[in-house]
Amino acid sequence: MTRTASGxxxxxxxxxxxxxxxxxxxxxxxxxxxxxxxxxxxxxxxxEALSSLHNVSRITAKRAMNELAGARLVVRNRGRGTVVADxxxxxxxxxxxxxxxxxxxxxxxTTRLEVLxxxxxxxxxxxxxxxxxxxxxxxxxxxxxxxxxxxxxxSMLTYLPEDIGRTFDRGALESRxxxxxxxxxxxxxxxxxxxxxxxLADRHLSSVLDVAVGSPLLRVRRVVRDxxxxxxxxxxxxxxxxxxxxxxxxxxVDGGEAGQIVWSTTNSxx
Numbered sequence: 001m002t003r004t005a006s007g008x009x010x011x012x013x014x015x016x017x018x019x020x021x022x023x024x025x026x027x028x029x030x031x032x033x034x035x036x037x038x039x040x041x042x043x044x045x046x047x048e049a050l051s052s053l054h055n056v057s058r059i060t061a062k063r064a065m066n067e068l069a070g071a072r073l074v075v076r077n078r079g080r081g082t083v084v085a086d087x088x089x090x091x092x093x094x095x096x097x098x099x100x101x102x103x104x105x106x107x108x109x110t111t112r113l114e115v116l117x118x119x120x121x122x123x124x125x126x127x128x129x130x131x132x133x134x135x136x137x138x139x140x141x142x143x144x145x146x147x148x149x150x151x152x153x154x155s156m157l158t159y160l161p162e163d164i165g166r167t168f169d170r171g172a173l174e175s176r177x178x179x180x181x182x183x184x185x186x187x188x189x190x191x192x193x194x195x196x197x198x199x200l201a202d203r204h205l206s207s208v209l210d211v212a213v214g215s216p217l218l219r220v221r222r223v224v225r226d227x228x229x230x231x232x233x234x235x236x237x238x239x240x241x242x243x244x245x246x247x248x249x250x251x252x253v254d255g256g257e258a259g260q261i262v263w264s265t266t267n268s269x270x
Contacts, residue, residue, distance in 0.1 A: 041086060
């Protein structure tokens with residue numbers, strides 16, 4: 001049976017948003033495809049149907065579908081219409097936080113990492129506190145973006161203590177994840193404290209992640225420590241929710257205090 005996209009009129013389209021309507025429509029259907037809501041072989045509505053469904057012009061609908069075709073997410077054929085490409089991944093990428101270094105090396109084989117900025121700065125108060133450094137201590141500051149199938153899915157802002165940062169240069173960052181360099185510098189990763197929240201994209205993140213200003217993002221803040229409990233990395237990652245998911249497995253752990261239930265967690269994501 002042929003599958004067809006459907007949804008409420010104007011779903012995901014905001015005429016007051018400064019983002020062009022064709023790009024909003026492109027982003028809407030790209031999300032449906034990348035998350036697996038529309039699987040390989042699924043047929044999208046015709047340009048006329050899209051125009052009616054989302055209250056946009058037929059020219060706008062046509063341009064959005066051409067953008068999807070240009071991103072190799074759909075195939076457009078006369079007589080058959082617009083069909084989701086069979087090679088599109090059907091779900092968000094996943095990774096196991098328990099083996100974070102090994103996982104990031106594996107991810108590097110299927111993604112492209114871009115270094116947007118690299119310098120040394122005086123640690124802002126929050127960073128100095130998190131890394132347990134003196135006020136205004138020099139730290140390495142790196143902003144990166146990770147791409148998958150030509151689509152940006154994460155923006156990463158990392159701070160490292162200067163002595164660790166000086167063990168590698170900007171060029172090296174395009175070949176290996178930062179955690180691998182931290183371990184190569186003699187700091188075996190031992191633990192991390194992580195917080196997760198939802199935020200809205202500002203103009204900078206909108207540009208980096210190719211989303212509209214005000215789009216929802218998943219924000220992960222992590223402080224990584226080595227096996228000697230020294231903080232070795234502060235990182236804030238913003239993920240596009242159409243390309244990332246965080247899974248948690250809870251297990252009961254024996255040995256808690258009387259009347260107390262202790263849970264261990266494992267996380268997955270990119």
